[in-house]
Amino acid sequence: MSKGLFPFESGRFVRRAGRPIARPGLMARLDAADGMVVLVAGTGAGKSTLLDAWVAARGGALVDLAHEGLEAVPADGVLAIDGVTDRHVPALRTLAGRPGVVVAAQEELGLPGAVRLSSCELGFAEDETYQVLAAAFGDAEAADVLAPDLHLLTNGWPALVGLAAAWLAQHPAPLRRKRLLALARAEAGLAEFLIPAVLAGLAEADRELVRRLAYLPGPLGVAGDLVPVAPFAQGLLRRPGWFAVPAGWKAALRAELPLSAAEVERMAAAELAV
Structure with missing residues (x-):
């Protein structure tokens, strides 16, 4: 709009x-991860707010799958993907080796090797x-x-x-x-x-x-x-x-x-x- x-x-x-609360500890964990990071928590855990802050600070892109498809994912640079569900997992596996990728979901995802941050850590x-x-x-x-x-x-x-x-x-x-x-x-x-x-x-x-x-x-x-x-x-x-x-x-x-x-x-x- x-x-x-x-x-x-x-x-x-x-x-x-x-x-917004700065949350430097969480931002540092996103920066330090060697591979993909998955935020897994229910509604109200602050996943989207954290992704917005991280992308704004690092100059990357945020793709919200509630409004756009994975074809909108840029080829390089820091990347955050919100609204991920099980049906997106096959496509996300192609990004597994790409540095600087953080995804957010409400349910567990089958993404082996990804660093997982749970609701306890997001609180x-x-x-x-x-x-x-x-x-x-x-x-x-x-x-x-x-x-x-x-x-x-x-x-x-x-x-x-x-x-x-x-x-x-x-x-x-x-x-x-x-x-x-x-x-x-x-x-x-x-x-x-x-x-x-x-x-x-x-x-x-x-x-x-x-x-x-x-x-x-x-x-x-x-x-x-x-x-x-x-x-x-x-x-x-x-x-x-x-x-x-x-x-x-x-x-x-x-x-x-x-x-x-x-x-x-x-x-x-x-x-x-x-």
């Missing part, structure tokens, strides 16, 4: 710009949970107080940490600890509770941006000086000025923020016209 099709006035977005350390809170609050001291309990509650799962941080940031500082304790007693799953709660606390313009991004098959280039709507609308480091909803959030966001069939068709037609 090209920049400018859905312009948003920059003055309507005054939120503090968030920054946030307590310090990284603190960094997410500090960015959300704009207050390092307040984040330091709540980070240990939030890390314990979420087990460091990146998606849950981001959701909880965004929800806590919507409350006045004196109430955040009480809200965090209440979150620990929530009867529903954390994601099921937090997604509608965070959306309800967004400004109308922010919800509209998230709604549109959730229905687009790929990222959107936005006209204007827009900052991310954490954790749903994330800026792409490899494509400054472009935003996307992580694949794992799309179904839930579409259920919470439905668009009419006519509006979805209009957006699809606009994309085809580019």
Whole structure:
């Protein structure tokens, strides 16, 4: 989707710009691997965010198999491939000897010799949970107080940490600890509770941006000086000025923020016209 099709006035977005967690340890492991690296974890582990950051830092290419085929893979250079499934394995085996290849999948893949990073290794350390809170609050001291309990509650799962941080940031500082304790007693799953709660606390313009991004098959280039709507609308480091909803959030966001069939068709037609 090209920049400018859905312009948003920059003055309507005054939120503090968030920054992805740097994760130098994981980046170093991707750099140091002799062969292909496979990230294996479920939705919300931060696989796509890590791939985006790695490609942006190393000047490589990222191919998302949810939107394009393996024919889009460049012949050389650092390469990240997202959305891999079992059916892609035969083609990926031809890349096994190529250095600087990282692929992401939700299920185990039959790729002998590949270096595997699991969900345990992709999860946030307590310090990284603190960094997410500090960015959300704009207050390092307040984040330091709540980070240990939030890390314990979420087990460091990146998606849950981001959701909880965004929800806590919507409350006045004196109430955040009480809200965090209440979150620990929530009867529903954390994601099921937090997604509608965070959306309800967004400004109308922010919800509209998230709604549109959730229905687009790929990222959107936005006209204007827009900052991310954490954790749903994330800026792409490899494509400054472009935003996307992580694949794992799309179904839930579409259920919470439905668009009419006519509006979805209009957006699809606009994309085809580019």
